[in-house]
Amino acid sequence: MLEIGKRGGVGERDVWEAADTLLLKGFRPTVERIRAQIGRGSPNTVGPHLDSWFKALGSRIQDPSAFCASSEAPDAVSQAARTFWEAALTAAREACTDELTQDREALAQEAAGIEKERADLAGQRIRLADAAQTQQTLIDTLKTQVEDARASLSAAATERVALMASHERQIAQLHAERATLEDRLGAADEKLVAMQNELSAVKSGCDRDIKEALLRFDQARSEARVAQNALAELRQHASAQDAALASLTKQLAAAEAGRKTAIQANVSLENAVAAEKAEALEVKSKVQILETELRQAEEVQATLQAALDAERSRASELALLLANSQGEIVQALRSLEQSKKGSPAGLDPRGRTTKRKRGIPMR
Incomplete structure (x- = not known):
C-alpha cells in the first residue's frame, strides 16, 4: 500500500503518481521536478519517496500490468494504455540511460574537480598554517609592543601628572608672588x-x-x-x-x-x-x-x-x-x-634766593 500524505503534506503516493506522470511525459523524475509537479513538499520529504519509486521501478517494468488501468476499463482503453505505457517505458529507459551517462560524466568531472580542490585545499591549508604561525608570531610581537607602549604610556601619564602638579604649584607660587609684589607696589x-x-x-x-x-x-x-x-x-x-x-x-x-x-x-x-x-x-x-x-x-x-x-x-x-x-x-x-x-646767580643783591623755573613749581 502506498502511503497517502497527511493533510497539507506530501506522501509516498503523491510522489509516485508525480514520478509516473513525469515518466509518461518523457522526463526523468527528479526531486525538483516532482516538487514542481506537486506544487509543494520539501526535498527531505520528496527524496526518500523518490528513492523508493526508483527501487520499485524495475519490478513494475517487468510487470506491465502494474501500470494498467483497473479491470473495469474497456479492453481498447487497456490496450491503448499498455501500448502507451510500453512506449513511455522505452523512452524512459533511453532517457534514463542518456541521463545516467551524462550524470556519470558529470560525477567524474566533479570527482576530478573535488580531487583538485582537495589538493588545492591541502596546499592552502599548509599555507594557512604557515600564515597562522607568522600571524601568531606577529601577534606575540604586537602584544609585546602593546605592553611596552602601555608601560610607556603609564610612565608618560605619571610624568604628565607630576608635571601638571609642578606647574600648578609654580602657578600658585607665581600668583602668591604677584600678590606680594602688588602689595609691595601699593606700599611703595x-x-x-x-x-x-x-x-x-x-x-x-x-x-x-x-x-x-x-x-x-x-x-x-x-x-x-x-x-x-x-x-x-x-x-x-x-x-x-x-x-x-x-x-x-x-x-x-x-x-x-x-x-x-x-x-x-x-x-x-x-x-x-x-x-x-x-x-x-x-x-x-x-x-x-x-x-x-x-x-x-x-x-x-x-x-x-x-x-x-x-x-x-x-x-x-x-x-x-x-x-x-x-x-x-x-x-x-x-x-x-x-x-x-661773585656768588651764584641764584642770589639777588639783597641775598634772597630767586625762584628758577625747573619743571616743578616752587612753593
Missing part, C-alpha cells in the same frame, strides 16, 4: 606719596628757614648801618670778620646748594614714580635710590639747620661786634657786596 606708592609730602615739607621748611635767615641778616645789616660809627674800634678784627663773613657766605651757598639738591631730589622722585609705574621690576632699587636721596636731603637739612644756628649765633656776635666796630663792619660790608657779586 604710599611710601612715595609720604616721601613726596615729607620732601615738600622739608622744602617748605628750608625756604622758610632761608627766608628767616635772610630777614635776620637784613636786620643785622640795618643795625650795622646804624652802628657804623661804633665799628671803628674793630679794625683789628677785620680779618677775623672777613673770614667769618666768607664762612657765612659759603654756608649760605651751601644752603642754596642744599635747596637745589632737594629740588633735584623731588624731580628725581617724581621721575622715579613715573618710571616705577611703567617698570614694576625696578621699583625696589628706585625706592632705595629715593630713600638714599631722602637721607641726603635730611642730611642737607640738618647741615642747613646747623648752618642757620651757627648763623644766628654769629649774627648775635656780629651785632655785638658791630656795636663796637663800625669801621670794620663797613669794610666787612664792602667785602660782602663783592662776595655777593
Whole structure:
C-alpha cells in the first residue's frame, strides 16, 4: 500500500503518481521536478519517496500490468494504455540511460574537480598554517609592543601628572608672588606719596628757614648801618670778620646748594614714580635710590639747620661786634657786596634766593 500524505503534506503516493506522470511525459523524475509537479513538499520529504519509486521501478517494468488501468476499463482503453505505457517505458529507459551517462560524466568531472580542490585545499591549508604561525608570531610581537607602549604610556601619564602638579604649584607660587609684589607696589606708592609730602615739607621748611635767615641778616645789616660809627674800634678784627663773613657766605651757598639738591631730589622722585609705574621690576632699587636721596636731603637739612644756628649765633656776635666796630663792619660790608657779586646767580643783591623755573613749581 502506498502511503497517502497527511493533510497539507506530501506522501509516498503523491510522489509516485508525480514520478509516473513525469515518466509518461518523457522526463526523468527528479526531486525538483516532482516538487514542481506537486506544487509543494520539501526535498527531505520528496527524496526518500523518490528513492523508493526508483527501487520499485524495475519490478513494475517487468510487470506491465502494474501500470494498467483497473479491470473495469474497456479492453481498447487497456490496450491503448499498455501500448502507451510500453512506449513511455522505452523512452524512459533511453532517457534514463542518456541521463545516467551524462550524470556519470558529470560525477567524474566533479570527482576530478573535488580531487583538485582537495589538493588545492591541502596546499592552502599548509599555507594557512604557515600564515597562522607568522600571524601568531606577529601577534606575540604586537602584544609585546602593546605592553611596552602601555608601560610607556603609564610612565608618560605619571610624568604628565607630576608635571601638571609642578606647574600648578609654580602657578600658585607665581600668583602668591604677584600678590606680594602688588602689595609691595601699593606700599611703595604710599611710601612715595609720604616721601613726596615729607620732601615738600622739608622744602617748605628750608625756604622758610632761608627766608628767616635772610630777614635776620637784613636786620643785622640795618643795625650795622646804624652802628657804623661804633665799628671803628674793630679794625683789628677785620680779618677775623672777613673770614667769618666768607664762612657765612659759603654756608649760605651751601644752603642754596642744599635747596637745589632737594629740588633735584623731588624731580628725581617724581621721575622715579613715573618710571616705577611703567617698570614694576625696578621699583625696589628706585625706592632705595629715593630713600638714599631722602637721607641726603635730611642730611642737607640738618647741615642747613646747623648752618642757620651757627648763623644766628654769629649774627648775635656780629651785632655785638658791630656795636663796637663800625669801621670794620663797613669794610666787612664792602667785602660782602663783592662776595655777593661773585656768588651764584641764584642770589639777588639783597641775598634772597630767586625762584628758577625747573619743571616743578616752587612753593
